[in-house]
Amino acid sequence: MNLAEKILAAHAGKDRVSPGELVGVKVDVVLANDVTAPISITEFRRIGVERVFDPARVIFVPDHFVPNKDIKAAEQAKLMRNFAREQGTVYFEVGEMGIEHALLPEKGLVLPGDVVVGADSHTCTYGALGAFATGMGSTDVAVAMATGEIWMRVPPSIKFIYKGTMPRWVTGKDVILYTIGQIGVDGALYAAMEFAGDAVERMSMDARLTMANMAIEAGGKAGLFAVDDTTLSYVKGRATRDFTVYRSDDDAEYAQVLEYDVSVLEPQVAFPHLPSNTRRISEVGNIAVDQAVIGSCTNGRMEDLRLAVGVLRGHKVHPYVRCIVIPGTQAIYLQALREGLIEAFIEAGAVVSTPTCGPCLGGYMGILAEGERAIATTNRNFVGRMGHPKSEVYLSSPAVAAASAVLGRIGSPAELL
Amino acid sequence: MKLSGRVHRYGANVDTDVIIPARYLNMSDPADLANHCMEDIDGEFVKKVKPGDIIVATANFGCGSSREHAPLAIKASGIGCIIATSFARIFYRNAINIGLPILECEEAAEDVKSGDQVEAELASGIIVNRTTGRTYRAKPYPEFMLELIESGGLVDYTQKKLGTAS
Numbered sequence: 001m002n003l004a005e006k007i008l009a010a011h012a013g014k015d016r017v018s019p020g021e022l023v024g025v026k027v028d029v030v031l032a033n034d035v036t037a038p039i040s041i042t043e044f045r046r047i048g049v050e051r052v053f054d055p056a057r058v059i060f061v062p063d064h065f066v067p068n069k070d071i072k073a074a075e076q077a078k079l080m081r082n083f084a085r086e087q088g089t090v091y092f093e094v095g096e097m098g099i100e101h102a103l104l105p106e107k108g109l110v111l112p113g114d115v116v117v118g119a120d121s122h123t124c125t126y127g128a129l130g131a132f133a134t135g136m137g138s139t140d141v142a143v144a145m146a147t148g149e150i151w152m153r154v155p156p157s158i159k160f161i162y163k164g165t166m167p168r169w170v171t172g173k174d175v176i177l178y179t180i181g182q183i184g185v186d187g188a189l190y191a192a193m194e195f196a197g198d199a200v201e202r203m204s205m206d207a208r209l210t211m212a213n214m215a216i217e218a219g220g221k222a223g224l225f226a227v228d229d230t231t232l233s234y235v236k237g238r239a240t241r242d243f244t245v246y247r248s249d250d251d252a253e254y255a256q257v258l259e260y261d262v263s264v265l266e267p268q269v270a271f272p273h274l275p276s277n278t279r280r281i282s283e284v285g286n287i288a289v290d291q292a293v294i295g296s297c298t299n300g301r302m303e304d305l306r307l308a309v310g311v312l313r314g315h316k317v318h319p320y321v322r323c324i325v326i327p328g329t330q331a332i333y334l335q336a337l338r339e340g341l342i343e344a345f346i347e348a349g350a351v352v353s354t355p356t357c358g359p360c361l362g363g364y365m366g367i368l369a370e371g372e373r374a375i376a377t378t379n380r381n382f383v384g385r386m387g388h389p390k391s392e393v394y395l396s397s398p399a400v401a402a403a404s405a406v407l408g409r410i411g412s413p414a415e416l417l
Numbered sequence: 418m419k420l421s422g423r424v425h426r427y428g429a430n431v432d433t434d435v436i437i438p439a440r441y442l443n444m445s446d447p448a449d450l451a452n453h454c455m456e457d458i459d460g461e462f463v464k465k466v467k468p469g470d471i472i473v474a475t476a477n478f479g480c481g482s483s484r485e486h487a488p489l490a491i492k493a494s495g496i497g498c499i500i501a502t503s504f505a506r507i508f509y510r511n512a513i514n515i516g517l518p519i520l521e522c523e524e525a526a527e528d529v530k531s532g533d534q535v536e537a538e539l540a541s542g543i544i545v546n547r548t549t550g551r552t553y554r555a556k557p558y559p560e561f562m563l564e565l566i567e568s569g570g571l572v573d574y575t576q577k578k579l580g581t582a583s
Contacts, residue, residue: 022561035442039485042445046572048581065443072443121483121507137485137511143575151561185430186477190506219477221506274430361439361482380481382434384457389438 002157002252003224004192007132010246011115019156019255028114028131030144031059033100033357034066034073036119037080039138044145051087053148058089059109061100064357069364098329098355101125101213101297105205106329108238112227113246117144122297122379124215128208129235130227130245132192135216155221156255157192162199164263169413171307172207173299173377173397175199176214177268179260181278189219191255194248196226199262205234206303213298214379217275269375269410270395273383281400281412288320291374292405293386294398295326295353296360299377304398305336309344311402311413317349318408324366326353350405362386368393375404418539420497420518421547422469426531431458431474432481433508437490445486447493454490468495471537473529475501479508485515492517498537500544500555502526513562514571520544520555528553539566 001009005017012023030052032040037060044052052058060080065073084091092103101122104110110126116133117123119141126133136150144150160179180187193215200208208225215223225231227245235243266280294300294308305327317323325345327333333355336342345352359366360378368374368387373394376386381393394410403413435458437450444450455462472491478501479487488511491499498518512519518539525544529535533548540563542555558566568574576582 022559035439036483036485038445039489043572047575047579049579064439070443076443076445119483119485121481123483135483135507137483137488137507137514139485139514139571140510143571147575147579185480186503186505189477189503216481216507219480219505361442362434363439363442380432380434382432382481384438385434389457 002248002254003194003226003246004132004155004157004222006246007113007115008152008154017154019154021154023152023154024149025115025152026149027117027144029057029059029110029116030141031061031100031118031123032138032141033064033120034062034077034080035064036138038076040119040142040145041079041083043139043142047142047146049146052089052145055088056090058087058145059104060084060089060091061097061103062094063097063099063355064361065363066097066356067094067354096330099297099300099357102300102328102332105129105209106238106331108235108240111235111239111243112231113244117141117150121216122213124220124223125209125213125297127212127215127222127224128205129231130225132222132224134222155190155192157194158188159194159196159254159257161257161259162197162262163259164199164261166199166262167265169267169399170262170265171397171399172203172210174265174268175262176211177270177275177278177395178265180214180218180276181268183218185217185274185276186219188215191220193218193220193223195223200225201228204303205230206301209301210298217379267397267400267412269400270381272381272392272394275379275381275395284410287373287410288408289375289404289410290321290372291366291368292321292323292401293359293366293374293376293378294401295328296357296378297328298379299398300326300328300332302332302335304377305341308398308402309341311399311416312348312406313344315348315406315416317405320408321405322366323350323405324353324359325350326358327355329355359386375401375410377401418518419536420469420471421536422471422497423467424471424473424529424531424533424535425462425466426529427458427472427474429475430477430480433479433484433487434481436479436487437484442484442486447489450486450490451493454494463494466494466496469497470495471535472496472499473526475526476503478504480505483507485511488512488515488517500525500537513565516570522553522555525553
């Protein structure tokens with residue numbers, strides 16, 4: 001069996017599972033946010049149980065429209081907060097909270113070998129830790145909160161093998177954008193993506209989290225990495241409980257195996273209005289931008305902020321560009337402050353926000369007007385994603401977003417050296 | 418269950434942001450959401466949709482976010498059924514869970530036009546285009562999925578299983 005099958009079999013109480021099989025799976029962690037929790041809570045009440053299955057394994061993070069963007073958002077956040085208090089679940093208030101998928105790994109709440117279901121499509125991020133983590137809707141999550149179990153169809157797995165040394169300025173974000181560009185936004189529909197190869201083995205945890213995060217952008221059910229020393233040293237000192245490491249067997253079966261040579265990659269930019277609409281940075285042409293967003297559950301971690309500052313330092317944000325930086329969590333914010341990164345962002349003319357999903361989904365903190373363009377380190381560039389339906393979002397790495405903020409058009413960090 | 422209605426047709430990769438933009442996700446009442454359903458892909462949808470109408474689209478319908486607000490908005494707008502070549506995984510689950518009928522049928526998705534009058538029978542998967550007289554057959558549901566649908570959605574199914582139905 002492969003990694004996804006091993007984890008699902010163990011959680012279904014079976015010796016073996018095969019793709020296509022419907023199984024009832026025990027979940028280790030269930031999560032929801034301020035946008036999805038209100039519906040989950042309504043459905044939870046309708047199920048007719050009094051308490052969540054295990055309050056220590058039910059997590060609520062107010063991150064989408066929090067700190068509250070308007071009265072309606074405040075009501076939703078309040079509803080979730082009250083439910084969390086009533087049930088005694090894990091909850092992170094403003095001041096402790098961060099973007100959920102940056103926060104949970106950091107706090108050691110999601111661990112290798114876990115099955116995690118979250119009412120947020122980017123729950124797949126935790127696959128970076130060797131967990132089977134997948135996004136679901138509010139009703140599925142309500143049932144998981146009530147029973148600690150959920151039905152799943154065992155997905156076929158596609159193995160992606162990345163070989164070679166990544167050139168300068170090519171990051172995990174570029175590798176995953178390139179992959180989505182190759183296979184399309186439904187190229188891994190219903191499938192588990194297993195990322196492997198020597199290039200991946202050398203990747204930091206932050207880079208792996210970025211790649212797993214975007215599995216959903218190829219239609220994937222999950223995006224998994226094998227657990228190795230990088231994983232174990234990341235979870236060491238963070239893990240809040242014991243965990244089990246599962247590995248793909250040598251004779252594991254895959255629906256497809258794809259190999260890529262990353263040594264020939266350039267930084268990638270996904271043009272509107274699909275994440276698969278990728279081009280090499282050298283083929284982008286002259287595209288002026290009004291806004292640059294550096295942050296999100298995809299690219300709001302320490303490595304991302306360091307990379308952006310490395311490009312911005314000694315330069316000024318272009319006078320026609322609003323550069324918005326959003327550290328993923330309070331701990332990242334504080335670390336960035338101590339390292340002098342926040343000062344560097346401000347000196348370059350960027351603004352730094354408290355952690356929030358905010359502009360990524362067109363919530364607040366950087367909404368685009370009609371006809372405006374943003375370069376963003378976020379994960380989606382659908383019509384209207386960051387604001388007006390006639391605005392545009394281009395997706396890139398933090399290095400390209402920072403360089404573009406300085407240049408006033410989409411460009412490579414190499415141009416600033 | 419037999420459904421019948423007029424078709425609103427869209428293309429591939431209809432994402433959840435165009436079905437219900439995040440600027441409306443500060444609400445979760447289906448009736449409120451329905452007022453903005455499909456707003457960023459078809460500004461006329463809300464004005465022209467009638468109870469029982471059918472959405473037809475090609476590949477990967479409902480891709481993107483996990484927001485259950487998307488199928489809720491579609492259901493509350495009066496749409497009786499969605500027929501598509503394929504559905505994004507989370508949208509598929511959400512639709513079944515909340516009792517919004519969906520059918521996977523590439524032939525129908527390619528052939529049916531906006532304004533056609535279409536009938537669909539869920540259990541058999543038989544789709545009839547009354548405008549052209551053509552018949553198509555959708556992919557059958559796995560047995561478990563039919564059980565979910567017949568229970569009225571995942572919560573009702575779970576109530577039955579737990580014995581908590583009131």
